[in-house]
Amino acid sequence: MSLVYQGKTKDVFKRADGNLEFHFKDDATGYLSDGKPVFNAGYDKVVGQIPGKGKISCKFTEYFFKLFEEKGIPTDFVGIGSAPNVMIVRPSNLLGVANQAGQYKGSDEVYGLETVFRNEVMGSWWRRYPVQVPGKRIAVVEFYAKGKAGEPDILMVDDALVQLGMMSQTELEATKSRTVQIAKLMYDEFMKRGFHLVDGKMEWGRDQKTGQIVLIDDLSPDTFRVCENFDLDEEGNCKVHEQCIMTDYKQSAKFVKCSNCRDFVEIKEDFKRTIEAKNILSADPAGLKKLAEAFKLEI
Amino acid sequence: MSLVYQGKTKDVFKRADGNLEFHFKDDATGYLSDGKPVFNAGYDKVVGQIPGKGKISCKFTEYFFKLFEEKGIPTDFVGIGSAPNVMIVRPSNLLGVANQAGQYKGSDEVYGLETVFRNEVMGSWWRRYPVQVPGKRIAVVEFYAKGKAGEPDILMVDDALVQLGMMSQTELEATKSRTVQIAKLMYDEFMKRGFHLVDGKMEWGRDQKTGQIVLIDDLSPDTFRVCENFDLDEEGNCKVHEQCIMTDYKQSAKFVKCSNCRDFVEIKEDFKRTIEAKNILSADPAGLKKLAEAFKLEI
Numbered sequence: 001m002s003l004v005y006q007g008k009t010k011d012v013f014k015r016a017d018g019n020l021e022f023h024f025k026d027d028a029t030g031y032l033s034d035g036k037p038v039f040n041a042g043y044d045k046v047v048g049q050i051p052g053k054g055k056i057s058c059k060f061t062e063y064f065f066k067l068f069e070e071k072g073i074p075t076d077f078v079g080i081g082s083a084p085n086v087m088i089v090r091p092s093n094l095l096g097v098a099n100q101a102g103q104y105k106g107s108d109e110v111y112g113l114e115t116v117f118r119n120e121v122m123g124s125w126w127r128r129y130p131v132q133v134p135g136k137r138i139a140v141v142e143f144y145a146k147g148k149a150g151e152p153d154i155l156m157v158d159d160a161l162v163q164l165g166m167m168s169q170t171e172l173e174a175t176k177s178r179t180v181q182i183a184k185l186m187y188d189e190f191m192k193r194g195f196h197l198v199d200g201k202m203e204w205g206r207d208q209k210t211g212q213i214v215l216i217d218d219l220s221p222d223t224f225r226v227c228e229n230f231d232l233d234e235e236g237n238c239k240v241h242e243q244c245i246m247t248d249y250k251q252s253a254k255f256v257k258c259s260n261c262r263d264f265v266e267i268k269e270d271f272k273r274t275i276e277a278k279n280i281l282s283a284d285p286a287g288l289k290k291l292a293e294a295f296k297l298e299i
Numbered sequence: 300m301s302l303v304y305q306g307k308t309k310d311v312f313k314r315a316d317g318n319l320e321f322h323f324k325d326d327a328t329g330y331l332s333d334g335k336p337v338f339n340a341g342y343d344k345v346v347g348q349i350p351g352k353g354k355i356s357c358k359f360t361e362y363f364f365k366l367f368e369e370k371g372i373p374t375d376f377v378g379i380g381s382a383p384n385v386m387i388v389r390p391s392n393l394l395g396v397a398n399q400a401g402q403y404k405g406s407d408e409v410y411g412l413e414t415v416f417r418n419e420v421m422g423s424w425w426r427r428y429p430v431q432v433p434g435k436r437i438a439v440v441e442f443y444a445k446g447k448a449g450e451p452d453i454l455m456v457d458d459a460l461v462q463l464g465m466m467s468q469t470e471l472e473a474t475k476s477r478t479v480q481i482a483k484l485m486y487d488e489f490m491k492r493g494f495h496l497v498d499g500k501m502e503w504g505r506d507q508k509t510g511q512i513v514l515i516d517d518l519s520p521d522t523f524r525v526c527e528n529f530d531l532d533e534e535g536n537c538k539v540h541e542q543c544i545m546t547d548y549k550q551s552a553k554f555v556k557c558s559n560c561r562d563f564v565e566i567k568e569d570f571k572r573t574i575e576a577k578n579i580l581s582a583d584p585a586g587l588k589k590l591a592e593a594f595k596l597e598i
Contacts, residue, residue, distance in 0.1 A: 100431055101431060101432045104432075105547050105548050107429045108430065110428055110430045128454075130403075131397075131409045132396075132400060133400045141458065154428065155427075157456055157457070159439050159440065160428060242402065247403040248405060249404050249405030258557040258564050259562070261562055263560055265556075265558065271449075274405075
């Protein structure tokens, strides 16, 4: 086996039979506070390990990819490998477009197509369209391409996917309706176990043999917003949103040191909307453990 | 007649018969350089007047709104008023959604729905998806809601329009296909006169009497990118893009004065893509005059 890619959450190997192996790791990202790691999937830097995390990610993905396959949604899943943190998948190409404008400064490739499903008004949906009550039940699918390091993910309007040649109109509609189906399946699976699934994202690729668009990569538990202690009305709207969800709109500031003196200069940045919910399971050991117990992912 | 709204480019009056009158002004936005106005539609501040601008905007809108009506595209146009810079329109409601989440900080209404058509890779399309050769022929329609002062316009994915209740799926598809039709009609009208229409935007509203979605506001010449001295291949791709279009990707910097000393501190901002074309007619008097002559808008 040869190492293909070394990532923060998994290493990828090429097998002799042509398939790939994902080796999930216990490494977790976050930041340091007083020298101690605070785990947070929103950060890029590995600050420590959460024992069992790799195994749980692997089993979580296995659980759902098998369910999706049963329901007719194609995935790259082949099976579990020689250890419980190892998953075998068929090779796929990332969906994207090579840079066609290399002579232009700032031109770039666009690769890595994800769909996001939203069962509830939260996150960047509310920040972009701050008009609805947070926690309100919605049913939306969006497409994103992965942004370059340091740049945000790129919102893909439907027309752009076809116009840029990332997928055909038929593939777009199939991928959207499969994401709707996945949202429903996952929502029900979480609800059965006493959790409310708010939103989540997944990546799609093109199977190298068949050319078909399939669900790829892994379902990382920390990319799903999952609520506990929720209370929903008959239509699925969150009833405790005012106790649980906090928003803000403020101008952040940073302090920059004057080079010729010892003074600090305060720099006001743009106004930004933020939205956070208290009842969300995070990627910290406690949240992950709750998920693992609910889905019986520990071995 | 009562004044309803006083804007930078026009004042709006309510007529006794219930219709509205747009009184287009010669005022033009831009910035001052050595005390002299440099006109640029991208700026928000009125820095002077371009004689005839109001009349040209009015006649330009009249020319195209009449053409669109002939071709079956509904508009709010009634007729020209008592002066050549006055247009009479039926009252419409802006498309949008009232703020439903007033108790949340940062919540806001979303109003003012525009479509953008793109015949060519340029502007924010390239900045968002910097993968295609600038000047390449495309055919795309996007929806935007107007951003609040100081915030950028809000890209509306198709699902959001329906989910937020701005329009129905049927209305969305009709508005999109009408924008495609407008793009084609305007492209041909410009091409006949020796100009190449790159992209443009227009606003839609809901007719207060019929509830139908109609083209509203005015077609401001300076919101259309129009090329002269162009050279297109058989498929409509720009052949002189490398001589005409310049892109960049750089970190801008600003200098902030230290409060306790007399030193300036350099603040690096985020990396940004820019794209500009030399052959674009601008809103300056010369560009506007060329358009007016081509469409015989002077009286």
